[in-house]
Amino acid sequence: MINPLIYLVFTFFLPSHDFHITHTSLNYNSDSESIEITMKVAIEDLERSLEVNTSKKLRIGTTKENKSSHKIISNYFDNHLKVLTNDKPLQFQWVGKEIDDNLHDIYLYFEILNCNENGEIKTLTLKNTIFLEIEINQTNIVLIEFKDSKFNLTFTKDQDIQKLQFYE
Amino acid sequence: MLRKFNLITIFLCLITFVNAQENLNNSKFKQLYEELPTPNVYRTASGAPGHEYYQQKADYEINVELDEENNIINGNETIIYTNNSPDILNYLWIQLDQNVRAKGSHGQLTTTNNMNNKMSFGSIKRMHDRMNFDGGFKLEKVTDLYGKELLYKINETMMRIDLQKPLKRGQSFSFKIKYSYNLNDRMKIGGRSGYEYFKEEENSIYTIAQFFPRMAVYNEVEGWQNKQFLGRGEFTLPFGDYKVSITVPADHIVAATGELKNPSSVLSKKQIERLEKAKNNYTDPVIIVTQEEAEENEKTKSESKKTWIFEAENVRDFGWASSRKFIWDGMAVDISGKNVMAYSYYPKEGNPLWEQYSTRVVAHSLKIYSKYTIDYIYPQATSVHAKSIGMEYPMICFNFGRPEKDGSYSKRTKYGMIGVIIHEVGHNFFPMIINSDERQWTWMDEGLNTFLQYLTEQEFERNYPSRRGPPSNIIEYMKGDKSGIVPIMTNSESILQFGNNAYGKPATALNILRETIMGRELFDYSFKTYSKRWAFKHPTPADFFRTMEDASAVDLDWFWRGWFYTNDHVDISIDKVNWFKINTGNPDVENPISKEKVENENTYIGNTRNKSSINKTVTEYNDNAIDFYTTYDPFQTNILDREDYSKYLKNINKEDEEILKSNKNYYEIQFSNIGGLVMPIILEFKYTDGTNETIRIPAEIWKRNSKQIKKIFILNKQLSRVKLDPFLETADVNMDNNYWPTKSEPTRFQLFKQKKDNRDNPMQRDIKAKERIENN
Numbered sequence: 001m002i003n004p005l006i007y008l009v010f011t012f013f014l015p016s017h018d019f020h021i022t023h024t025s026l027n028y029n030s031d032s033e034s035i036e037i038t039m040k041v042a043i044e045d046l047e048r049s050l051e052v053n054t055s056k057k058l059r060i061g062t063t064k065e066n067k068s069s070h071k072i073i074s075n076y077f078d079n080h081l082k083v084l085t086n087d088k089p090l091q092f093q094w095v096g097k098e099i100d101d102n103l104h105d106i107y108l109y110f111e112i113l114n115c116n117e118n119g120e121i122k123t124l125t126l127k128n129t130i131f132l133e134i135e136i137n138q139t140n141i142v143l144i145e146f147k148d149s150k151f152n153l154t155f156t157k158d159q160d161i162q163k164l165q166f167y168e
Numbered sequence: 169m170l171r172k173f174n175l176i177t178i179f180l181c182l183i184t185f186v187n188a189q190e191n192l193n194n195s196k197f198k199q200l201y202e203e204l205p206t207p208n209v210y211r212t213a214s215g216a217p218g219h220e221y222y223q224q225k226a227d228y229e230i231n232v233e234l235d236e237e238n239n240i241i242n243g244n245e246t247i248i249y250t251n252n253s254p255d256i257l258n259y260l261w262i263q264l265d266q267n268v269r270a271k272g273s274h275g276q277l278t279t280t281n282n283m284n285n286k287m288s289f290g291s292i293k294r295m296h297d298r299m300n301f302d303g304g305f306k307l308e309k310v311t312d313l314y315g316k317e318l319l320y321k322i323n324e325t326m327m328r329i330d331l332q333k334p335l336k337r338g339q340s341f342s343f344k345i346k347y348s349y350n351l352n353d354r355m356k357i358g359g360r361s362g363y364e365y366f367k368e369e370e371n372s373i374y375t376i377a378q379f380f381p382r383m384a385v386y387n388e389v390e391g392w393q394n395k396q397f398l399g400r401g402e403f404t405l406p407f408g409d410y411k412v413s414i415t416v417p418a419d420h421i422v423a424a425t426g427e428l429k430n431p432s433s434v435l436s437k438k439q440i441e442r443l444e445k446a447k448n449n450y451t452d453p454v455i456i457v458t459q460e461e462a463e464e465n466e467k468t469k470s471e472s473k474k475t476w477i478f479e480a481e482n483v484r485d486f487g488w489a490s491s492r493k494f495i496w497d498g499m500a501v502d503i504s505g506k507n508v509m510a511y512s513y514y515p516k517e518g519n520p521l522w523e524q525y526s527t528r529v530v531a532h533s534l535k536i537y538s539k540y541t542i543d544y545i546y547p548q549a550t551s552v553h554a555k556s557i558g559m560e561y562p563m564i565c566f567n568f569g570r571p572e573k574d575g576s577y578s579k580r581t582k583y584g585m586i587g588v589i590i591h592e593v594g595h596n597f598f599p600m601i602i603n604s605d606e607r608q609w610t611w612m613d614e615g616l617n618t619f620l621q622y623l624t625e626q627e628f629e630r631n632y633p634s635r636r637g638p639p640s641n642i643i644e645y646m647k648g649d650k651s652g653i654v655p656i657m658t659n660s661e662s663i664l665q666f667g668n669n670a671y672g673k674p675a676t677a678l679n680i681l682r683e684t685i686m687g688r689e690l691f692d693y694s695f696k697t698y699s700k701r702w703a704f705k706h707p708t709p710a711d712f713f714r715t716m717e718d719a720s721a722v723d724l725d726w727f728w729r730g731w732f733y734t735n736d737h738v739d740i741s742i743d744k745v746n747w748f749k750i751n752t753g754n755p756d757v758e759n760p761i762s763k764e765k766v767e768n769e770n771t772y773i774g775n776t777r778n779k780s781s782i783n784k785t786v787t788e789y790n791d792n793a794i795d796f797y798t799t800y801d802p803f804q805t806n807i808l809d810r811e812d813y814s815k816y817l818k819n820i821n822k823e824d825e826e827i828l829k830s831n832k833n834y835y836e837i838q839f840s841n842i843g844g845l846v847m848p849i850i851l852e853f854k855y856t857d858g859t860n861e862t863i864r865i866p867a868e869i870w871k872r873n874s875k876q877i878k879k880i881f882i883l884n885k886q887l888s889r890v891k892l893d894p895f896l897e898t899a900d901v902n903m904d905n906n907y908w909p910t911k912s913e914p915t916r917f918q919l920f921k922q923k924k925d926n927r928d929n930p931m932q933r934d935i936k937a938k939e940r941i942e943n944n
Binding site: 019021023025027036037038040043059060061062063064095096098099101102103104107109111139141143152153154 | 572576577578579580583584633634635641644647648649650651652665666667668915916917918920921
């Protein structure tokens with residue numbers, strides 16, 4: 001048996017990347033009845049995670065970038081960010097990616113089309129396990145803007161599923 | 169919508185306030201008397217050291233040997249500790265930092281973690297490696313100078329030595345420690361120091377630090393700063409002089425804190441010549457150990473040993489690096505007429521990046537930091553290549569940045585490397601010279617240093633892609649879930665979101681002070697004053713807060729309170745804009761305006777339709793149906809109206825008359841503070857004639873009501889648009905409520921989708937473009 005207590009993360013002082021956080025914002029666009037997802041993640045974490053999961057090197061932003069990097073990234077997030085409305089899982093589509101001006105992070109864009117549930121979205125459930133498999137102290141912050149409400153959620157290893165109820 | 173009002177009313181409502189009745193003073197402008205310690209003879213209310221300020225001194229003579237075969241450090245040190253405090257010391261506390269890597273240490277036990285069923289094999293392996301590694305100090309002997317054993321007690325990472333005779337003010341006590349410890353493989357176990365093993369050629373790069381038992385700080389703030397080392401809160405160390413002899417395999421090249429005292433016994437004649445050449449070259453680095461020499465060196469392993477002797481004065485620590493893989497270059501830097509050396513040590517794996525940038529960046533950092541703080545007075549500064557970390561020691565730091573095996577590298581690798589070198593070299597100033605307590609306050613060195621890193625990056629290259637500094641970069645953090653955000657004034661071990669909290673937010677806060685609140689001139693003078701006052705001393709947060717005010721005459725208590733003592737964010741909104749003009753009373757002016765207003769009002773649809781559908785009314789086709797009231801125009805001015813107006817004018821004084829005739833526009837704008845942090849209000853007025861104007865109102869506008877305020881602006885022209893925080897300088901997290909008329913900013917998602925082509929890889933595109941040209 002592995003004793004999970006004795007574990008020490010030493011990467012604290014400014015390593016190439018000093019702490020592990022992702023930011024996701026989920027906007028419900030009532031005009032197009034779609035959910036727009038913007039995700040900001042550290043390129044280093046993304047590459048490391050995908051290398052662990054798929055044994056493929058992405059080399060994002062270099063001349064040798066993996067040609068199917070979009071697919072690889074898309075597949076990963078299909079498995080690590082689940083969005084459900086009224087307990088029904090939704091499929092999201094790849095929109096694109098964009099390296100942040102700081103060169104450290106990358107923005108990933110996804111979109112879920114046709115998800116108004118006949119105007120009756122009663123619950124929104126999120127399961128966020130992004131990079132939890134490589135980083136024990138990973139924190140994933142999700143900002144949800146749904147119609148006029150805003151929700152600010154934090155996902156960690158201890159809490160990777162959260163459900164929102166909407167009352168009319 | 170335009171409203172008219174009479175002259176008397178405007179001056180009554182300049183600022184209205186809805187003051188909630190509270191029993192306590194919760195004002196955001198309340199002075200920090202309760203938060204800051206009472207000034208005393210050691211630390212003054214101005215933020216300067218007091219007349220009784222003292223600090224302890226710890227001098228070291230260390231002989232250390234690297235056992236390369238077994239990856240063990242063997243050491244033998246003499247510590248000369250001088251008590252400059254007025255207190256009598258009965259015992260001394262010594263830091264045994266490596267004990268954090270001892271089996272079952274508190275550092276390990278107090279790290280919270282858990283398992284999940286989807287852990288990668290790699291992270292489980294890492295966990296095993298860490299648990300099984302025995303990296304604590306093994307003390308062989310703790311004796312006085314004559315070899316007599318001393319009584320001591322080890323409590324985790326701290327060791328107490330009991331003194332037989334109390335140590336009084338001005339007295340010194342010398343003692344010796346013989347010790348060893350196992351070096352950690354950084355790539356397996358992690359760590360600020362250790363070694364990186366290169367499998368192909370069976371060689372390592374050793375980056376060695378915390379390698380000797382070190383004196384803890386004793387002062388009037390903490391007593392003994394013997395807070396245990398748990399891994400995150402870094403170090404607190406007294407100043408002293410060091411003489412360190414480092415014995416390594418004879419074919420190693422050694423980099424270290426201080427100056428090399430025996431070059432002739434460790435370097436070749438050629439290398440010494442090149443070193444002398446480097447000392448006179450101020451423009452480009454001179455290669456002292458070439459790549460060919462390093463590659464040749466790697467092929468064999470010397471059986472014999474050499475001892476490198478380094479000396480350093482007035483430093484708070486000592487670090488070194490050793491490898492037969494090292495290429496070495498250096499150049500001279502002119503710091504106010506004094507020659508300082510910038511050095512870099514790196515393996516072939518660091519090239520071509522390192523030979524082009526490392527030493528140049530070291531030199532640049534020394535110049536810029538010296539400009540904003542104090543002249544760098546150590547003889548040299550060194551950057552050593554160390555994969556995936558950035559870590560600082562006096563005069564030497566370990567930095568990441570490794571190209572691909574074929575020598576190509578991404579933009580991110582390049583700027584990441586330049587950024588980390590600036591940062592770690594910058595640590596020479598904070599905390600190595602301006603020696604704050606890192607164990608207690610991470611932000612005091614990381615935050616101040618990250619701020620200067622930003623300024624240095626921007627002077628390295630225009631629009632350098634800095635990660636931290638500009639207010640817009642901190643917004644994502646500031647608007648996040650408050651349960652994940654703690655104030656900057658939080659002990660290092662309890663900080664959540666370490667990088668944002670201790671690096672990003674304080675660096676941004678200082679940038680806002682400099683650009684928006686104090687202005688560059690007052691800020692730079694105050695920041696330099698702080699640096700001068702506390703160079704080679706131990707400052708606390710209060711000393712910094714107080715000095716910044718003391719040297720600038722800007723009351724900053726509200727800023728420290730909001731940005732450093734709370735986790736509030738900035739979100740100010742424009743609630744509404746009301747437009748007024750003065751009723752001049754002049755019937756020739758007012759009547760046409762009133763008429764136009766009535767005519768422009770929306771009319772009932774029936775009336776509009778009647779205009780065309782009723783051909784003629786009775787009064788229109790029959791003149792006999794007309795009387796006075798039929799033709800009376802209420803907006804027509806007659807002689808009596810004009811006489812009334814003349815009388816009115818005679819009764820008012822000259823100043824009032826001028827106001828009457830000025831034809832100004834009065835705009836009453838209401839603002840709400842949603843985020844909690846009070847900030848200056850910066851407005852961009854756009855007028856109907858197309859011109860612009862910027863208005864800057866200090867944060868004190870919130871002094872009586874920090875939630876909602878109104879302000880009247882008297883303008884010659886009419887407004888067509890108002891924008892709050894137009895230059896993105898306050899870190900306002902929500903720009904949607906910053907416009908009048910209301911306007912929503914498109915989200916990042918929408919902006920991205922609008923772009924026709926998503927070029928996320930300019931380098932690839934550039935190559936494709938070149939191929940196209942070649943093919944044509």
